[in-house]
Amino acid sequence: MNMTDTLGPHLPFLRRYARALTGSQSTGDSYVRVLLESLLDGNMSLPGDVPPRLGIYRLFHELWSSNIHLPAGEGASMHSSVEQRLQLVQPENREALLLSSVEDFTVDETAYILGTSEEDVQESIAAALHSIDQDLESRVLIIEDEAIIALDLENLVNELGHRVVGIAATRDDAVRLARQRQPQLILTDIKLADGSSGIDAAMAIVQDLDVPVVFITAYPEFLLTGQRPEPVYLVTKPFSRDTVRATIGQALFFHRPRMAA
Template identity: 50%
Template sequence: MSLLARLAPHLPYVRRYARALTGDQTTGDNYVRVALEALAAGERQLPAEMTPRVALYHVFHAIWTTTGAQLEDKSGLEGRNDDASRRLMRIAPRSRQAFLLTALEGFTPSEAAQILDADAHDVERLISEAQTDIDAELATDVLIIEDEAIISADIESLVKELGHRVTGTATTHDEAVDAVARHRPGLVLADIQLADGSSGIDAVKDILKRIDVPVIFITAFPERLLTGERPEPTFLITKPFQPETVKAAISQALFFHPSRQKAAA
């Protein structure tokens, strides 16, 4: 089996991880591209003792930790405004990497330890540290755009458990836009397909014309939005979702959004 055939099923998900880690589609996809180029050129090898998926993430992290600054310089980040540059150049702490690998990507602590070249006990400690940081996140107002009542209720309950406030729910494009007009949210959780056949992506585009707000998309088919071939969402939650996955995505979206960085500066 060719290298590409072995890795193809895992590429959409390593892109998801890279985007969550960097807070940006272009930057995250760039790291993945360079990792694949290094593998194709023989500059990096998939460790034989690892599964293909674990090995791919391991190679990605090797690229991320050894050449990150150079890649960002080459992608022209220094030409952007100061807030965006600081946001994109700020590498997530190792504890956040461990949390994302286990909560967002579903790796076991043992697998995450292989990816990070760490001891499994260290990974457990890193995850605990990340959890503490996440629990300390400032609460925000959340708008939920979801046409399935049960899923919407589950998300609302989870968001409240995390300490946030749900200030609106919507099942269609128009309801979503109206909800934002009534109350400005600090975060939007949006399904891709809505009840009236409209698109959650279109609703978000119209919302972003009015306000600057972090957005997390929810979809049963993440591979359709993680191709690396067009402008795509940075933060995705896959249906059916786990509470830890939602927590990880919310933390990353709030952490990397420009308004969050300004407040922390």
């Protein structure tokens, strides 16, 4: 099996992870691109004693921790507005949280990827949750046409200390509520009640508001194609509380300084 067949199924999710970790689509994609180039050039090779998905994430972290300098102009947006916030949360803490909660690796798999112990991973997850929950209370708009899921998200968002300012089931309702209530975070499904699109709703909203968008969908393959701009923050249904919490925390963690500026 060639490298394309071996790694192809895992690359969309590695890009998702890299974007969430860096807080930037361009920066995350740049790290993944450099990793693939290193593999093709023979400068790096997949570990032969673990599954390919585990191996590629391990190699990504070797690259991420090497302080590699990206080509000029790539990833610059990350290093201005969020640098001081990043210093408040140790990188290994965020890495452990995202790997376990968003990428769904087990604690022992996360420890392998990060080259640390399971005890350290558990401590890092707890520390990251504590850090990203501080001072991030936000107004949240939910775009979801299934009432039960919308209610579940509303309860979860409220439990996390945020405030839901509206629930919309269609694109037009979402845009109207966003203009009226000025949310600081959007949680949206892709397929909405009247056949409209959560993607279209989000695109219309961000034209007026500088607000992070978290897509929550049962069909991540529709967004993670590599053939068009992809979301920085993406949660797959059925979702867990920890996954939504981690993703909301990352979105606000990176976006809040830009909003303040």
